[in-house]
Amino acid sequence: MDWENLKKDFKRFLLLERGLSQNSIDAYQNDIVKLQHYCELKEIPLQDIKTRNIQDFLVWINEFAISAFSQARILSGIKTFFHFLQIEYQWDSNPAELIESPRLSRKIPTVLSIQEIDALISAIDLSAAEGMRNKAILEILYGCGLRVSELCELKISNLFLDVEFIKVEGKGNKERLIPIGEQAIKFLKIYLEEIRVHQTIKPGMEDYVFLNRRGNPLSRVMIFIIIKDLAEKIRLKKDISPHTFRHSFASHLVEGGADLRAVQDMLGHESISTTEIYTHIDKDYLQSIITQYHPRS
Structure with missing residues (x-):
């Protein structure tokens, strides 16, 4: 089998067997394209790839100043590719299996204070046609902790506002129920019942909650732009995103004081270790309180 046919089969495997999103599939495909390019450059046939070849490949991509995080992700994609070859094509071994990923320093993510969130939401121009929609978007992003892709894909049929829950489809097509608070419900209802109901909607898009002026679902890029514009408006110094x-x-x-397992469930994290990053943020917050108010600091 050649690279092109295997990549097509790998794409189908990721979609049908692993249930990955299109963004994740594209990332895996790009990883394999990089390996293909290297092997063709060094004239290494696909079937002859050994562990040392992949190690040399990782050294090669390091020369392009690719971050340790990106290198780890690329290696993960390559391991998955050879695992697929073992399953589907009875490949003898996975040459990437025993290669260790680069050590990653866990970066503490940027968070907003409650005052900063209030300032961003207050900066929305409610006299504009899209104002109430944007307010509902920010209330749900903050009130439910959705990924931007989950927000864009949110369906009216998955809103259970009478019992204060919404259903979202996360990574790997895994569904989860998330509580939604009174504030988010209030502005979501105003948007749905007073704004969206008067909008022309493209056929087939009727179930999507958040729409643009042309009646199509909002894109991820549009959500980014909305938030960046609001950050500029209030002169927020932090670099933020959805x-x-x-x-x-x-x-x-x-x-x-929320239970970490409950937060894990609401965020849709597979591993509790991913959620534990927020305990570090909490420690940083406590440290800042000591620094600010303790007389010996």
Whole structure:
């Protein structure tokens, strides 16, 4: 089998067997393209790839100043690719299996204070046609801790506002129920019942909650632009994105004493270790309090 056919089969495997999102599939495909390019450059046939070849490949990509995080992700993609070859094509071994990923220093994510979130939401121009929609978006991002892709894909049929829950489809097509607070419900209802109901909607898009002016679902890029514009408006110094609201949601829950397992469930994290990053944020917050108020600091 040649590279091109194997990549097509690998793409189908990731979609059908692993249930990955299109963004994740594209990332895996890009990883394999990089390995293919290297092997063709060094004239290494696919079937002859050995562990040392992949190690040399990792050294090669390091020369392009690719971060340790990206290198670890690329290696993970390559391991998955050879695992697929073992399953589907009875490949003898996985040459990447025993290669250790680069050590990663866990970066503490940026979070917003409650005052900063209030300032961003207050900066929305409610006299504009899209004002109430944008307010509902920010209230849900912060109130439910959604990923931006989950927000864009949110369906009206998955809103259970009478019992204060919404259903979202996360990574790997895994569904989860998330509580939604009174504030988010209030502005979501105003948007749905007073704004969206008068909008022309493209056929087939009727179930999507958040729409643009042309009646199509909002894109991830548009959500980024909305948030960046608001940050500029209030002259916020922090570099933020839609994901910052998710970090803030989790951090504020942990600061308030929420059970880490409950936060893990609401965020849709597979591993509790991913959620534990927010305990570090909490410690940083406590340290800042000591520094600010303790007479010996």
